[in-house]
Amino acid sequence: MLVKFDELKAVTKKAFLNLGLTDEQAETCAQIHCSSSADGVESHGMNRIPRFAEYVKKGWINIHGKPELVKAKGAAENYDGNLGIGVINALFCGQRAIELAKEHGIGLVALKNTTHWMRGGTYAWKIAEAGFIGISWINTESCMPMWGSDTQSVGNNPFCIAIPRDDGQIVVDMAMSQYAYGKLGVYRLAGKDLPYPGGFDKDGNLTSNPGAIEESRRILPTGYWKGSSLAIALDLAAAAISNGLCGSDMDANNNGSCTGCSQIFIAIDPYMFGSKAEIQEMLNRRVKIADSAHPIDPKHPVKCPGESTIARRKKSMAEGVQVDDTIWSQVQAIAEGKDLSGHIE
Amino acid sequence: MLVKFDELKAVTKKAFLNLGLTDEQAETCAQIHCSSSADGVESHGMNRIPRFAEYVKKGWINIHGKPELVKAKGAAENYDGNLGIGVINALFCGQRAIELAKEHGIGLVALKNTTHWMRGGTYAWKIAEAGFIGISWINTESCMPMWGSDTQSVGNNPFCIAIPRDDGQIVVDMAMSQYAYGKLGVYRLAGKDLPYPGGFDKDGNLTSNPGAIEESRRILPTGYWKGSSLAIALDLAAAAISNGLCGSDMDANNNGSCTGCSQIFIAIDPYMFGSKAEIQEMLNRRVKIADSAHPIDPKHPVKCPGESTIARRKKSMAEGVQVDDTIWSQVQAIAEGKDLSGHIE
Numbered sequence: 001m002l003v004k005f006d007e008l009k010a011v012t013k014k015a016f017l018n019l020g021l022t023d024e025q026a027e028t029c030a031q032i033h034c035s036s037s038a039d040g041v042e043s044h045g046m047n048r049i050p051r052f053a054e055y056v057k058k059g060w061i062n063i064h065g066k067p068e069l070v071k072a073k074g075a076a077e078n079y080d081g082n083l084g085i086g087v088i089n090a091l092f093c094g095q096r097a098i099e100l101a102k103e104h105g106i107g108l109v110a111l112k113n114t115t116h117w118m119r120g121g122t123y124a125w126k127i128a129e130a131g132f133i134g135i136s137w138i139n140t141e142s143c144m145p146m147w148g149s150d151t152q153s154v155g156n157n158p159f160c161i162a163i164p165r166d167d168g169q170i171v172v173d174m175a176m177s178q179y180a181y182g183k184l185g186v187y188r189l190a191g192k193d194l195p196y197p198g199g200f201d202k203d204g205n206l207t208s209n210p211g212a213i214e215e216s217r218r219i220l221p222t223g224y225w226k227g228s229s230l231a232i233a234l235d236l237a238a239a240a241i242s243n244g245l246c247g248s249d250m251d252a253n254n255n256g257s258c259t260g261c262s263q264i265f266i267a268i269d270p271y272m273f274g275s276k277a278e279i280q281e282m283l284n285r286r287v288k289i290a291d292s293a294h295p296i297d298p299k300h301p302v303k304c305p306g307e308s309t310i311a312r313r314k315k316s317m318a319e320g321v322q323v324d325d326t327i328w329s330q331v332q333a334i335a336e337g338k339d340l341s342g343h344i345e
Numbered sequence: 346m347l348v349k350f351d352e353l354k355a356v357t358k359k360a361f362l363n364l365g366l367t368d369e370q371a372e373t374c375a376q377i378h379c380s381s382s383a384d385g386v387e388s389h390g391m392n393r394i395p396r397f398a399e400y401v402k403k404g405w406i407n408i409h410g411k412p413e414l415v416k417a418k419g420a421a422e423n424y425d426g427n428l429g430i431g432v433i434n435a436l437f438c439g440q441r442a443i444e445l446a447k448e449h450g451i452g453l454v455a456l457k458n459t460t461h462w463m464r465g466g467t468y469a470w471k472i473a474e475a476g477f478i479g480i481s482w483i484n485t486e487s488c489m490p491m492w493g494s495d496t497q498s499v500g501n502n503p504f505c506i507a508i509p510r511d512d513g514q515i516v517v518d519m520a521m522s523q524y525a526y527g528k529l530g531v532y533r534l535a536g537k538d539l540p541y542p543g544g545f546d547k548d549g550n551l552t553s554n555p556g557a558i559e560e561s562r563r564i565l566p567t568g569y570w571k572g573s574s575l576a577i578a579l580d581l582a583a584a585a586i587s588n589g590l591c592g593s594d595m596d597a598n599n600n601g602s603c604t605g606c607s608q609i610f611i612a613i614d615p616y617m618f619g620s621k622a623e624i625q626e627m628l629n630r631r632v633k634i635a636d637s638a639h640p641i642d643p644k645h646p647v648k649c650p651g652e653s654t655i656a657r658r659k660k661s662m663a664e665g666v667q668v669d670d671t672i673w674s675q676v677q678a679i680a681e682g683k684d685l686s687g688h689i690e
Contacts, residue, residue: 071618074449075420078618104419106611108451110618133582146638148647153638163581172578174571196551196569204641206541222568224541226519229650232635233517236508236628237478243619246627248634266451266611273416273423273455274588282591283581289593290577293491293498296549302493305574 002320009034015334036119038316043182044119050330060259075104081114089114094123101267109265112244116258121173124162128169134162135266139235141250147228155247157234165283171306176231178220184210238262347665354379360679381464383661388527389464395675405604420449426459434459438610439468446612454610457589461603466518469507473514479507480611484580486595492573500592502579510628516651521576523565529555583607
């Protein structure tokens with residue numbers, strides 16, 4: 001169903017307050033989750049709130065945990081997330097990266113021992129909105145077979161990069177699996193095949209049948225061996241730089257999705273070596289040329305990443321935000337003070 | 346054919362000297378091109394030397410051009426490559442990134458107006474061998490359709506990341522196209538289909554037939570829309586940070602592959618927040634777990650990126666380096682002082 005953003009946010013904030021968050025935490029989390037859904041990323045927006053509630057109850061997320069400076073060196077800082085709220089820890093660290101970049105041209109913040117940051121692109125978007133190029137990634141528990149394996153052995157470790165542009169940020173937010181499990185479910189329920197192969201069936205054949213992949217759990221890395229290689233490299237780099245857990249450490253802990261994970265936030269001043277006006281002109285020129293590339297289907301012009309998200313955001317703000325009926329009932333129930341323990345997947 | 350590394354390098358160095366390079370330049374370029382072939386990356390090793398010779402003669406590469414500091418800010422530096430030798434410019438900038446990281450924890454060097462860096466992974470490998478995490482990328486002229494387009498509208502902009510590990514560096518060197526055009530030719534000549542779809546034929550059907558893709562020029566981005574999105578973002582970021590050319594600027598100049606391109610080099614101290622011993626232990630543990638993931642085929646155990654390259658390097662050093670017969674004749678001819686102008690593709 002469609003829900004007006006303000007109503008969605010008010011109810012969501014109430015739900016977060018009922019989970020024990022402070023007013024400031026609840027305000028921030030409501031804004032982020034509702035904005036992700038408004039941007040069309042429901043899977044990591046409203047849809048994650050019931051699971052967040054479960055994680056708080058299980059003690060996998062410590063709502064009193066705050067990011068704590070462990071060590072700093074030059075343009076880099078290391079924080080312990082103390083298993084606090086992933087969104088709040090990540091927003092803090094993204095902002096610190098911006099501050100470091102203001103001083104040093106580039107800033108890096110390595111966050112360890114944090115929890116799920118929900119929509120990965122959130123932080124690169126924020127960095128770009130502040131006028132900096134943002135790069136961020138996370139390591140997750142194993143949810144994808146490494147290339148050459150038939151068992152889940154690496155995370156789908158999203159990688160995000162954003163470029164600030166006055167006419168609309170350019171943002172890539174890509175998991176290292178070709179499709180998320182959530183997406184497979186959407187296609188299966190609609191009785192449709194995936195547009196392109198998304199994994200292997202239990203007999204090892206590449207398939208576009210979502211149910212067959214859900215059964216085998218053999219989801220396909222983005223670009224076959226390439227996404228698998230990048231996923232393990234991002235895992236190692238995040239754990240090394242933050243002095244935190246790697247993916248297999250999280251597998252051993254088995255405390256839910258991304259609990260204890262490591263995250264990297266890099267901000268870069270895009271105007272330190274050139275004039276802002278000239279660089280913005282170059283970005284607009286390049287995007288315009290890209291967008292005018294001859295389309296396969298004239299009804300679907302080429303778009304640079306981020307442009308469709310901005311269009312979707314405008315539509316959601318005007319017409320209401322798309323929310324799954326069941327999720328909305330659950331969030332409303334939490335907002336009404338009901339205990340949903342055991343009733344959520 | 347197989348050629349002993351020392352012989353290969355001696356002849357290659359002589360060829361570079363005959364192209365006008367100084368002894369130091371020729372020594373470095375011979376080492377890099379021969380090492381790339383020894384690592385199994387012939388396409389960007391020995392195979393590129395005849396084209397390099399052509400570019401020098403055409404004036405697209407200025408062998409007297411040297412990297413020149415344009416501006417510096419904190420942990421970041423900007424160089425003008427003056428259309429000098431791409432390999433030498435890039436090696437210099439990778440080393441500067443390491444020096445900046447020693448001081449600031451992270452270092453960024455943005456290089457503009459340079460030429461083809463040959464094998465992209467070279468610089469991330471070097472940064473890792475110096476004990477730092479390396480991240481680098483480049484923008485290229487358009488050689489791949491953006492997602493939704495049927496014409497070449499974005500570069501395949503390789504992205505590289507390397508993690509230093511005493512037991513063997515972990516290195517990803519990935520172009521944003523699923524297969525290079527060079528690889529398509531190899532499969533076509535062998536009369537084989539690609540292992541997985543590599544592009545669209547002229548009728549717009551996804552195909553594994555290499556000849557059909559060479560005909561349509563509709564090579565597939567890595568991971569479909571994902572590789573296309575990352576390619577344009579890397580292009581914009583490289584051009585913005587370096588204050589250099591973007592991909593469409595290179596298309597307009599039309600001076601061969603990567604002439605005038607922008608490159609980014611980032612080095613990160615992986616031990617600034619933890620002990621080297623503990624972080625190396627974590628890396629070894631994670632790689633060991635990844636490599637012991639249950640294989641689809643027990644004859645092909647899972648490997649982390651870089652491990653197979655190191656194995657190939659050892660084999661090449663022991664048994665000789667694989668070199669294409671025609672390429673070897675051409676390099677030998679240049680070493681003998683023959684002018685190959687007009688005889689090279």
